[in-house]
Amino acid sequence: MSSIDLSQYEAEVAAAEAEVTRIREANAELAEAYRGDPSEGAREILRRGAASLAAARDRVEAARVALKLAQATGSPHxxxxxxxxxxxxxxxxxxxxxxxxxxxxxxxxxxxxxxxxxxxxxxxxxxxxxxxxxxxxxxxxxxxxxxxxxxxxxxxxxxxxxxxxxxxxxxxx
Known part of the structure; x- marks a missing residue:
């Protein structure tokens, strides 16, 4: 498999990792806001942020696995x-x-x-x-x-x- 093909998978890993970083920063701001106003609405927003972070981590893992599979087998599956x-x-x-x-x-x-x-x-x-x-x-x-x-x-x-x-x-x- 050529490096041009692998670059697509590497870009997907980088994009997924960047998304995790972005969500973590947003969640940190939400947590700080929650400390100032510990309402039920703010708590629900924190829960949604945690769910978004978990989904983003799943995407990072899927992208890493696809990259390793592409390196080993030439296929993302x-x-x-x-x-x-x-x-x-x-x-x-x-x-x-x-x-x-x-x-x-x-x-x-x-x-x-x-x-x-x-x-x-x-x-x-x-x-x-x-x-x-x-x-x-x-x-x-x-x-x-x-x-x-x-x-x-x-x-x-x-x-x-x-x-x-x-x-x-x-x-x-």
Missing amino acids: GLLAREGVVAGSLAVAIPAGSSSGERARLIEAALSAELTGVARDLGVVLAAPAERYTRERPGRDAEGRTILDVSGHVEGDVLMPAVSRSAKNARRS
């Missing part, structure tokens, strides 16, 4: 396993109007073999079906595919999904 953590992304063509069962089958078909291979490399087994390790990103890629973030962590000799049900449901609604 795939799985990386390091220190008991599995992270990556997957692009799946899911037709509009698909039932949840059909959606799960498509994700299982696209992810199962690769996720099982990563688990085997880590010396662990999967704790759940492949779909449980995914969280859908908003929107579609340029080819109209659904992008899914894949996340898991090792507990003992089992690879556990690292995507909460509430996080998955928040993306779908």
Whole structure:
């Protein structure tokens, strides 16, 4: 893969990190304002700021994983396993109007073999079906595919999904 291609991923990492810095500075100002006026409205604004910061940190991690995958495989999609953590992304063509069962089958078909291979490399087994390790990103890629973030962590000799049900449901609604 050429450095021109990698520069896009490096720029995405830099932009995501800059966004985290911007949100942190804004949250610091909000916290200072809250100290002067500890009202319920100000507290709600602080909560929203914290949620924005968490989402921005997720984008930084996704951008870093995409960069590492691009460096290693030439594609922004795939799985990386390091220190008991599995992270990556997957692009799946899911037709509009698909039932949840059909959606799960498509994700299982696209992810199962690769996720099982990563688990085997880590010396662990999967704790759940492949779909449980995914969280859908908003929107579609340029080819109209659904992008899914894949996340898991090792507990003992089992690879556990690292995507909460509430996080998955928040993306779908």
